[in-house]
Amino acid sequence: MEAPASSAEFNTPAPAETNINGVPIASAAINNLLQGASVWSVALTLLAACVVYDQVMYIWRKGKIAGPMFKIPFMGPFLESVYPKFESYHAKWYSGPLSCVSVFHKFVVIASTRDLARKCLNSPSYLRPCVVDIAIKLLRPTNFVFLDGKRHSDFRKGLNGLFTRRAMESYLPGQEAIYDRYFKRWVELSKSGKAQPFMPEFRDINVALSCMTFCGNYISADAVANITENYVNITAALDLVNFPIIIPFTRTWYGKKSADFVLATFETCAQQAKDAMALPDAVPMCILDFWVKSMMDAKEWGRKVEAGEVDAKAPGAPAIIRDFTNKEISEALFAFLFASQDATSSATTWMFQLLADRPDVLAKVREEQMTVREGDIFKPTTMDLLDNMPYTRAMVKETLRYRPPVLMVPYEVKKDFPVTDSYTVPKGSMVVPTLYPALHDPEVYPDPDNWKPERWIEGDAEKQLKNWLVFGTGPHYCLGQHYAICNLMFMAAKAAMHLDWTHYPTPDSEKIKVFATIFPEDDCHLVFTPRTELFA
Numbered sequence: 001m002e003a004p005a006s007s008a009e010f011n012t013p014a015p016a017e018t019n020i021n022g023v024p025i026a027s028a029a030i031n032n033l034l035q036g037a038s039v040w041s042v043a044l045t046l047l048a049a050c051v052v053y054d055q056v057m058y059i060w061r062k063g064k065i066a067g068p069m070f071k072i073p074f075m076g077p078f079l080e081s082v083y084p085k086f087e088s089y090h091a092k093w094y095s096g097p098l099s100c101v102s103v104f105h106k107f108v109v110i111a112s113t114r115d116l117a118r119k120c121l122n123s124p125s126y127l128r129p130c131v132v133d134i135a136i137k138l139l140r141p142t143n144f145v146f147l148d149g150k151r152h153s154d155f156r157k158g159l160n161g162l163f164t165r166r167a168m169e170s171y172l173p174g175q176e177a178i179y180d181r182y183f184k185r186w187v188e189l190s191k192s193g194k195a196q197p198f199m200p201e202f203r204d205i206n207v208a209l210s211c212m213t214f215c216g217n218y219i220s221a222d223a224v225a226n227i228t229e230n231y232v233n234i235t236a237a238l239d240l241v242n243f244p245i246i247i248p249f250t251r252t253w254y255g256k257k258s259a260d261f262v263l264a265t266f267e268t269c270a271q272q273a274k275d276a277m278a279l280p281d282a283v284p285m286c287i288l289d290f291w292v293k294s295m296m297d298a299k300e301w302g303r304k305v306e307a308g309e310v311d312a313k314a315p316g317a318p319a320i321i322r323d324f325t326n327k328e329i330s331e332a333l334f335a336f337l338f339a340s341q342d343a344t345s346s347a348t349t350w351m352f353q354l355l356a357d358r359p360d361v362l363a364k365v366r367e368e369q370m371t372v373r374e375g376d377i378f379k380p381t382t383m384d385l386l387d388n389m390p391y392t393r394a395m396v397k398e399t400l401r402y403r404p405p406v407l408m409v410p411y412e413v414k415k416d417f418p419v420t421d422s423y424t425v426p427k428g429s430m431v432v433p434t435l436y437p438a439l440h441d442p443e444v445y446p447d448p449d450n451w452k453p454e455r456w457i458e459g460d461a462e463k464q465l466k467n468w469l470v471f472g473t474g475p476h477y478c479l480g481q482h483y484a485i486c487n488l489m490f491m492a493a494k495a496a497m498h499l500d501w502t503h504y505p506t507p508d509s510e511k512i513k514v515f516a517t518i519f520p521e522d523d524c525h526l527v528f529t530p531r532t533e534l535f536a
């Protein structure tokens with residue numbers, strides 16, 4: 001059979017062959033091809049190659065763990081991460097102990113069981129905390145929360161003095177002043193008798209509480225008002241996936257502006273605390289004071305040791321901490337604000353909703369307050385008093401278990417991480433230990449989807465330390481956990497004594513909205529009325 005006239009066109013030339021111009025024939029063929037092809041067809045071919053590569057990499061990395069067989073090209077479930085739904089997360093956690101997604105070529109493994117979550121949180125040689133890119137821009141790359149290993153643990157040692165019992169006792173009067181101000185406001189807002197969503201109010205009170213606890217009177221009312229008003233920009237900027245650059249007038253731009261203001265304010269306050277604590281007889285009142293005082297005590301001790309006045313290991317030696325710059329302090333305080341704000345606002349919202357829906361529980365909180373305060377509702381709250389409120393504590397812990405504010409904690413894989421015997425998460429991926437399933441494990445917390453403060457008193461919930469992942473575990477466990485629980489107890493106790501509140505449920509009250517943390521979908525419609533003359 002005669003060969004087709006054009007058969008030569010299909011013969012692949014040997015690589016070394018050249019044409020008369022000395023150009024290799026292979027290159028000439030490609031040149032011809034490129035010249036013949038339109039820009040569009042080249043672009044489409046490249047695009048198709050990238051899609052195939054992205055898809056193949058996803059399938060290869062996924063291995064046998066749960067997850068969609070194929071991903072939506074490139075973006076994966078990006079839109080789901082912009083508008084996250086609790087139900088989708090829930091379905092993912094229960095789809096397998098390990099499951100995965102890939103968003104914009106970022107491979108994400110979700111570890112859902114208690115033990116796998118604990119393993120991730122306790123594997124600092126493989127994993128480091130990973131927040132969304134924009135959070136690094138807001139918090140600054142130098143922030144201690146992004147440190148790793150020894151540098152991180154050394155930095156944290158310097159923070160030990162900030163949440164001691166003595167320090168927390170000193171924060172209580174400032175907290176109470178904020179409750180007074182906001183309780184009055186809530187009653188005022190409710191004067192018309194019309195229910196309104198209180199979630200924004202709970203966010204505001206928590207910003208004010210943090211500013212007071214962190215900076216005391218160094219921070220001006222105007223600065224607190226500014227941070228209160230604009231903090232929501234910071235939360236709103238934290239989409240799971242952002243564009244890599246901050247585009248003016250977008251959410252990330254507003255978030256960055258708000259973060260810059262917070263950092264500048266805290267830096268000024270840090271210097272004021274240093275000046276104030278240098279005065280004779282200065283009494284520490286806020287976190288900044290305690291921080292500065294512990295630096296001063298360490299310095300003074302070092303001087304005495306050097307002068308031979310005391311032995312370095314003599315009893316009463318303060319924690320040896322180094323000097324921190326105002327910038328370091330302000331970044332750390334911003335990390336506190338960042339870590340606490342959404343989580344505490346979430347817990348506050350659920351707590352007020354649940355207490356309103358369960359008058360039997362509220363009645364027990366009130367009864368306990370009357371007992372512990374010996375009938376004097378104006379008795380000042382102290383740490384001793386808080387220690388003697390087992391029911392109020394149980395109510396707070398059950399709220400945190402039932403509606404854990406932080407559902408998941410993203411980590412970045414530094415080197416291939418053998419999370420189980422049969423599966424290794426590739427370096428460069430994201431691993432997300434999930435806290436919710438451990439806190440809703442029916443074997444550990446029977447009837448887990450019911451809010452039962454009693455389980456902490458009559459049951460054995462208190463003993464289930466391995467499942468108590470509300471505040472994480474491992475080297476990055478929550479620094480403010482005791483403070484957070486005491487703050488919620490104090491707020492609930494004071495509100496129970498001085499306020500009544502009614503919840504006006506809507507069809508969305510029980511639905512869970514994910515906005516960095518979790519809130520009732522309808523933002524919790526309440527009406528507050530005074531119980532005592534204090535807020536009448």
Ligand code: HEM
Nearest residue numbers: 145336339340343344406471472473476477478479480484
């Ligand atoms: C109900 C309130 C709170 C909840 C549920 C909560 C939960 C968490 C969780 C789950 C983590 C991650 C732990 C890990 O990776 O193992 C964390 C870290 C952290 N939390 Fe909290 N938190 C709360 C309040 C606070 C408060 C009030 C503060 C400070 C005043 C705070 C400061 C921090 C800091 C600084 C970290 C990062 C620690 C580090 O990387 O070393 N949190 N928190």
